[in-house]
Amino acid sequence: MIRLENLTKHFGPAHNPFVAVDNVSLDLPTGEICVLLGPSGCGKTTTMKMINRLIQPTSGKVFIDGKDTSAVDPIELRRSIGYVIQQIGLFPNKTIEENICVVPDLLGWDRRKSRARAKELLELVGLQPDLFLKRYPKELSGGQQQRVGVLRALAADPPVMLMDEPFGAIDPINREAIQEEFLKMQRTIRKTIIFVSHDLDEAVKMADRIAIFRSGRLEQYAAPDDLLARPANSFIEDFLGSDRALKRLRLVSVRDAMEADFVTVACADPIEHALKRMRASRSAGAFVLAADGSPKLLLSEEAAQGRSGTVGDHAEPVGCSVPVGGDLRQAVSLMFAHDTPLLACVDEGGRMAGVMSYRSIVHNLGHGEKP
Template sequence: MIRLENLTKVFETPNGPVVAADDVNMEVPEGEICILLGPSGCGKTTALKMINRLIPLTSGKIYIDGKDTSTLNDVELRRNIGYVIQQIGLFPNMTIEENICVVPKLLGWDTERAKKRAAELLDLVALDPKLFLKRYPKELSGGQQQRVGVIRALAADPPVMLMDEPFGAIDPINREVIQDEFLKMQSELKKTIMFVSHDIDEAVKMGDKIAIFRAGKIEQYDSPDVVLAHPANEFIADFVGADRTLKRLRLVTAKQVCDADAPAVSRHGRAKDAHAMIREHGTHVAVVLDADHHPVGYVTEDMVEGASGLVHEFARALPATVPARADLRAVVSEMFAHDTMWLACTDDSGRYVGVITQPAVTGALGETYRRAGKAA
């Protein structure tokens, strides 16, 4: 847990004092990601750097896991904090393994333990240790180097991580991949993370909480859902954008919305049984499954009404399927691309888990607005 109390930073300049952080108060629960967001010069990076004392604070208190950090010296403090910046800063003359092992070795870890940790962390971000441990930074792409930069900060297993626009220099495609890998890693490691970003889409995707800064002050601190559904003022509304309802599609997965009880029939089943199931459920369509429970087609009520024979004789190919873990933005995109009101959802093995419809997506957005309203 990180708690900032009345955190203030005043810089003395030739033109007089400048307040970069103005009485900042916030608490980040253990195991959560808090995104610090706002326009350039708003104080978010200053607040971040005061936590590991790269910038000394003017006044206020910082607590990590309930301990007042002013009682720790710089070395003690930074041993418990991983720090990741946009300019990765890997040592070019060291292998990837050596880069990751730098901090553990400084902390007195034995060589075997440090090397084992390096291999485990590479595996966590989908870089095969057998291929990457002995390579040098110049042999990696920019995206791969950025992943190494992230896990290097995790090498000594710090409880807290500070990240200053860590994915900002990566192209959009690789950024999505790295974000996904990082979230997968965070789901296992549950670090407490403060993360500076300038990108509202990144904040919505990555954050458990968002703190939006303006002129050194926090204008709103809440979950992405509440910030998007109920911006605290006009500045927040303008900052998150007029399309904030569409941004909220990122916050709900297909699995949360899909109908697991929607009709599904075996391709070798009887057509009249499929018709009866469709009528009973009232959906006008049934997904057709193969022997491994993979969706391979569909039949409508009209197609099998009064029909004799087997389902596969009448079935048509599915326009597309979506993974149950996909967010609603991806689902809606597939629906528009294939001009359909519904899609079959699958698990990671491609097995059928239900059907998601456009009305269900609309209903889910309405429900999250209502929930956000109650939370606010």
Template sequence: MIKIDNLTKIFETANGAVSAADHISMEVPKGEICVLLGPSGCGKTTTLKMINRIIAPTSGRVFINGEDTTGLDTVTLRRNIGYVIQQIGLFPNMTIAENIAVVPKLLGWKPEAYQRRAKELLEMVALDPGVFLRRYPGELSGGQQQRVGVARALAADPPVMLMDEPFGAIDPINREVIQDEFLKMQQELNKTIMFVSHDIDEAVKMANRIAIFRGGKLVQYDTPDDLLAHPKDDFVESFVGDDRALKRLRLVKVDQVLVTDTPRVKARDSLQQALRLMEEHGYSDAIVMVNDAGQPVGYVPKGIAGTVKGYCGDHYVGLKGTAGIRDDLRKVASMMFTHDTTWLPCVDEQGVYVGDVTQRGVTHYLSATYKPGRAGGSRGADQDMVCNLRSVL
């Protein structure tokens, strides 16, 4: 959807020519989010602004959906690209409804159409139209204004959106909320988005692809997982941080490391049966107990099953926590540390027990990408990377 071909910007200064962007070439597929990262003055914002010609390129070309935009009228180009800036840029003398309707009005939409669109978009960004449509920007919090800024960029339903540090001025709690809501919207809207950020954690969370800039040059352009697992040089490695392996936890879901061939018992099963199942599967610690609906309610320790007679329902221990199959491994690791355990039972959307996630399995999955001939970052990674043995600290 977005193709940049040798895009270059040279500024003439009193001290001579300065290259702000040096032959940048990259492509962003339709429906993907690309985040531009790098230190101040590296060329990321200049590159972004050359796409809609807020900054005129010195040379090079920009293609939108296969069309060379070089010959397009600048006004027409910008009206077909949504744009969100860090300072939001809402017009203070206009109501929220009027702010959202700016571009649709310029495009000649009928009043009922852009009024309906404003209402739809406020609902999409989780702001009640009945409360906010007639308010002015000064009556909104910073986070609310930012949501309106995103809604305004979406008003004319552009295929491409450009965002310059769109969440940078929001406090950390609201930033997480707005990021989550934006990703939910993106699943429905399928826009092609490029945005500038200074936060590697934000980029890992939001992006399908990340572009690292330095001194006006594009140093590495990759998926978040490949960027973290295989930084191109010392600069990229330093920029993404010493905890880059831990950052990868956010990118992997539980169902990618799930051990599914796990036994389970019910309350009416004997402890002898529980012990037999644990020995058959090589379990050294415990077995999960489920109710009649298949939902985990506790576990039976092997030490008890091997020394006491009776039924599982009389000797089980309550669970310390469960993981959902769509949880990311960062959340799982946090739960494991909180509950002092190296494994967690996993449940599906209905709360039914579907298997286990283990610290050993997570380690095997993440480390596989560093082994020759193995691609540990892929969803189809072999199940044999996941260890079947568990141990509770």
């Protein structure tokens, strides 16, 4: 959908130019998010602004859906591309409805169609149209204004969106919530998005692909997991940080990382029987399930050692579980918080579907690392 071909931008005199963007080429498939990352002044924002020609390239080409954008009128091009900025930029004298409908109105949409679109979009992000359509920006919180800024970019249903640090000015709690909302919305609308960020954690969470820049050059372009597992050079390694393996936690799903084979026992089983089964499966514990298949009790190998009696005498209530749709970051957090060597993984109905252990986490984090 978006292809940059040897894109270059020079500023200053021709005999001694400053090279802001140096021969950048990349392809972004339809419906994916590419996050541009790098130190301040590395060329990521300039690269993004050349896509809608807010900045004219010195050389090179930008293609959208196979069409050379240099052959398109710049005003027409910008109206066909959604654009979201950190400062939001809502018109203070216009209602939320009027702000959302700015581009549809410029494009000559039927008024009823554009207003219906505004209502539809507000519902998409959980803002009740009856409460918000006629309000003004000053009557909204910062997080609500940011959502409206995103909706305005979506109003004319553009195939491509450019987002310049769109959540950077929002406090961490609201930023996390808005990111989740946006990703949920993206799964439905499937826009092709170029997203500038300074936040590596945000990039890992939001991106299908990450492009890391240095001094105007594209140093590496890869999926987040590939980037974290296999940095291309020492600059990328330093930029990602020494904890890059931990950043991969959010990229691995519980469903993919859990051990599907787990030990189950009954309350009346002898301790010796439970220990024998744990050792045979090299498991750190055994679970007692409730009648509905949910994890009820956990007997750890440590608690069973040297004991006699039944499983029910020494098993502890299961204090937490993680949904199979979660990620390893959730799993690790729960295991640390509850000091448990085994974490039950449950399906949508609460039934036990697998188990997470420190062994499985280490195995999944180690997979794909450079030797």
